[in-house]
Amino acid sequence: MQLKYDNDFKNIIDDLNIITDIENIPFKILDYLNSINNELVINDINTNKLYCPICFKKLNKNICLHCNKLFKYYKIEKYKMNLNVSNIKECRHRINYYIFDTKEDYLVLYIINNTIGFDNPNSFMLKKFNKYSIEKIYQVKKDGLFDINLNKYIYFNEYKKIIDYFQSDSETEYDFDDDIFNTFETFREKSFLYLENLEDLKKYDFYKYSYIWTLKDYFKTGLVNLKLLTYLPIYIKEFEYLVKMKLYNLAIDADSITYKGNFNDTFGIDKKYYKFMQKIDISLLELYSLRLYPTTNKKILDFVCDYNGPLSFLKDYADILKIKEYMDNQKLDYNYLYEYADYISASKELNMDLKDKNILFPKNLIESHNKLIKELEISKDPEIDERIKKLSIKLEKNKYIDDKYIIFPANSIDSLIDESSQMANCVKTYCKPYSENKCQIYFMRYKDNVNKSLVTIEVKNKKIVQAKMKYNEEITEEIRKIISEWEKRIII
Template sequence: MTKEEYITQDFCEEKPVWRTGRMEYLTESTWYKKIEISCCDDRSATVLNRFFSYLNMEKLSPVDKLIKGQKRIMEKRLEKKHQREKSKIDQKMREVKKLPKNFMDWIDETAMAHSRYIYYQYSRKKYMDGYCTHCHSDVKVSGVKHRKIGVCPNCGKKVLFLAAGKATRILDHGEAVYFQKTKKGFVVRFFSIYKYYGKHYKMPEIRTLELKRIFYEDTKCLKYEWRNFKQTGEMRWCAGWDCYTFYDAACYTANLEKVLTGTPYQYCAIKQFADRYEGAGVNVPYYLLRYGSKPFIEYMVKAGLNHMVEELTQPWYFFGEYNQNGKNLLEVLGVTREQFRFIQQNDMYSFEFRTYKKMLSQKNCKIPEDFRSFCQQYERDISLILELMEYTTLHKVERYCSQQTTEKQPYFAVMQLWRDYLRFAVKLGYNMKNSFVLFPKRLIQAHDDAADAVRKMEEKELREKMKLENERAKSLLEQYRKIYSWTDGKLSVVVPEDLFSIREEGHNLHHCVANYTHDVAEGKTIILFIRRNAEPTKSFYTMEVMDKNIKQCQGFGHCEQTEEVKNFVNAY
C-alpha cells in the first residue's frame, strides 16, 4: 500500500485473493451486527501507526487509521475523476457566448407577455387612477373590476386589472429559450423566469435562472443542466441530465434564421411557429425531435395549422391520424383541397380533425358552421352525437333532446337513451326515415317497448337456432346415454335429454353451462348431470367431459365439489 493506491489480500477463499475494496467494506457488517477489525499482533500495529503518521490522528486505532487512509485515497481518486469531468464540461461551456444586450428587455416585453397588469386605486369616481405595468404609463380607467381582463387605454395591450389594495403580492412564472451559434452547430439555452410584484408594483423584480443547455451538432444532441454536481454540494453545469422540462417556452426569434442556416433544421419553420402570437410557447426539444422524423410539421406551420403542431410537438402525442409517408399536406391529412381549406380556416386541433374526418365518412352528415363550438360541446360524447346525426340533422337532434330533457333525464342521458332506441329500431327493421319512428313523443316508453320487442325477437331466433342444433345433437346424446350413464346407488350421472335441458340446468344452478349448447351440438364437448337418486329431476351438479377427461364439475353458483361428490366423481 502507498499513499496513492492500495490492494488488500483476502484469505477467506481457499486461495488468497488480492482485492481493491476498502477494508471496512470487506467485512459483513450490518446495522445490527458489526464486526470489529483489530491487529493480530503489536508489530502490525506499530507498522500501521508508523505508515499513517501523516494523517495526524494519534487518537485513532491502527485499523481505523488504515480505513481513514484508504478513504482518503479513494476521495483523491474521485476528486481527480470529477475534475476531469468538470474540465470537459467547462471546455464545452466556453463555446457559449454572452447574451445580447436586449435579451432582458425581450424577457420583460415578450416572454412575460402574460404578466401584464393595470393596478388601479379604487374609488367611487367614474374614472380611477391606474398604472400599466407593460407601457409603464399612468392611465385613467372606468368600470373595471378586480381580476377582470381588459385592454390598456394607452398601449392597447391585453391586461388584467388589479385593485392595488387587494393585490399586494403577485409572482408570475415564465420560460424562455435562446438559440446561439457554435462551432459545430448551435446551442439552445433554457431560462426559467420569475417576475414579482410587491407593494412597489411600478418596479417589479425579474429573476432569470438558466437551467438547461442542449448542443445540437449534426445528429448529436448533448444535454447539460445546472444542478448539484454528483451530490457534492457544488452547483454547476452537469452533463447527461434531461430532467428540467420546458414545454411552453417563449422563443427569442431575432437571430433564429441566422443560427439555423446550414443546419438540418434550417427549414423547420420554428421561427414562424414561435411568432404565431406574442409570447407564444414552444416545446423546442420536441419540436426539433419531431421535425427530424416528421418533416411535414414544416408544411403544417406554413399552412397555419398551429393547433395541430402544438399537440404534435408534445411528448405524449402519437401520429395515428396522419399519413407520415404523404408527399404533400393533402396526402398527410388524407383530405381534398376543399376539405383542407375548411381545416385551415378553423385551425383545427387533432381532436377536431379526427371528428371532422369521421363526419366526412358518414352519409348525409352536415358539418356545423361553428365547428369548434360543436366539438367543445360534445367532446366527451362525440361518438354519440355523430351516431345520432346519421339519422337526422344536428339542429333536429338538439331540438328533440331538449324537448325530452327533464330533471330525472338530463340532456346527455336523453341522447344515450335515444341512441339505444334507434339501435333497437334498426334491429326491428323500422323505417328510419319516418319521423314518427325517429322522434317518438314518449321516448322512455318507446325505448322500453323496442327493447322488449328486441329481446323477444332474439329469444325467438335463439330458440329457432337451438331447435336446429337440437336435431343434430339428438343422435349424439343417445350415444352418450349408453356410454356415460352410471350410478353408485346414491348419486347418478345423467345424460341430458336435449339442449334445452342443458340451458335450463344453467339457469337452475346459476352458472354458465347454457353457453355450451353449441359445442355440445358440434360434438366438441360433453355435458353430464349429477343427480341424487332420491331427487332425480332436481339439478345438483354439472360435469363437463372432453377427450375422455373430466374438465370441470360445479354446483350452484360455481361452487366446488363436496366430499361426497368428489368421491363419486373419482369412482366414476
C-alpha cells in the first residue's frame, strides 16, 4: 500500500483500513444498497406515469399487479427514476450512497455510485442491471475531509470563506478554490445514507453535539450530501440548535442562520410562529417569506414564496393579501406582479401620490403601467422615440416573412412597452440601449395575428443573444430552427 501523509507531512495515515475495491464491500452493506435500489420506480418523462422497474408495466397506484411488488416511497422525488420509457434501453440512472465506516479511532466516509440500466447484456429480455463503483473515500476529521484518492485535505474553514464571500455581495473578485466548493456542493440529488450505524457518530468528539442521528427519518426521504453530513454538523454550531428545535429543513441550511441568543432575533420572526414552522418543517425560502408576511396559512405562505422578489418590494406600499386580491380582480397571472412592481416604482419616480387608492390600485393595471413607463422614458430622454423610429427603418432590412411567421424590428417606445406587458418580460428596459443601437430588438409573431406577441428577440453584433416566449419561457424547437436560419441572414 502506498504511504499517505496528511497535509503537513506530519502523520502517516497508511494504517487506515480502507476498502478500495467494490468487491470487498461487506454483504450487509451491499444488501442495503440493493434494498434502496429495489424501492426505485420508473417515472416516464413523457407521460409522468409510473412503471415497475422489473416488469416495465404501469403501476396501479403504488403496486405492480404483475409481480405484486409494493413501492413504499413512490411519491418521493429521490425514489423516482425520471426516464424516457419509449427509449428505455438507452436510459441510465445514477444514484449515490453515503456510508460511514465508524472505526475505533478514525472515521471514513464512502460515496458509492450506482448506475442502473435496462438493456441487460446477459439477457434476451429487457431487464434491469446495476453497476456499483466507489466514487470517493474521505477520512472525516474535525477540521475537514481528507480525500484518500487525491491525497488532499479539504478544510471546512476554506469552504466557509467561499460561502461568506458569496453571501457578502462584495464587489472585489475572489479567486475561490473550485475543488473545495464542488466537494461540498455536488452529489446533491438522489443520494441515500446508510442509516444502521448513524448513532455510532456519537463516539467522535466532533460529532458528539451535532445530534445528526436524530435526522434519521429525514435522511430516508430528504436531501443527503457531503455538506449536510460533515461540514454543517461538525463545523456550524447552529446545526445542533436547529436539529434540537426539530427544524430539519433549516438545519440543512444551518450556515444561513445565525444564532443571536433568542428565538425572535435568530429567526427574525415572533416565537408564536414556532409551532407552525415546526409543523411545515419550514425551509429557508419559506422563512424569508414568513418574515415578509407573518402568517400561519400555508397557501398564503406558498404565494409569498413563489413571488418573493416583487412582493418584498410591494409590501411597503400595500398589504400582500390586498395585492393578491387586486391581481385576481384584474384577472392577471401572478407573474404580472413584476409589472405591478415596475408600475409602482415608476409612479414613485414620477412623484405620484401612492396614498391615493386610484394610483396605488389603478382600474386597468396594464394600461396604466404602459402609459407610465412611456412617460418615464420620455422624461429621461425626449429624443428616444425619434431615434427608435429612425433605427427601425434601417433594421427593416433584416425583416423575415414566411407562410406562418414574421420577424420585424421594434419601431417605437410604445411597441416595446406593449411587447413587455404582453409577454410579462423586461424588454421595456431596453428602450434606451436599443435607441442607441447598442442592441437590436425584434418581435417574432404569427403572420395572421401580427399584433399578438409570440417571441421577443434580442440581437447583438448580428447574433441572437436572447429569444424568449411569454413569462421568459424557452422557445419551441420549430421556432428555434427558424430563428437560427434567420440569424445567418442578418445583414446590419
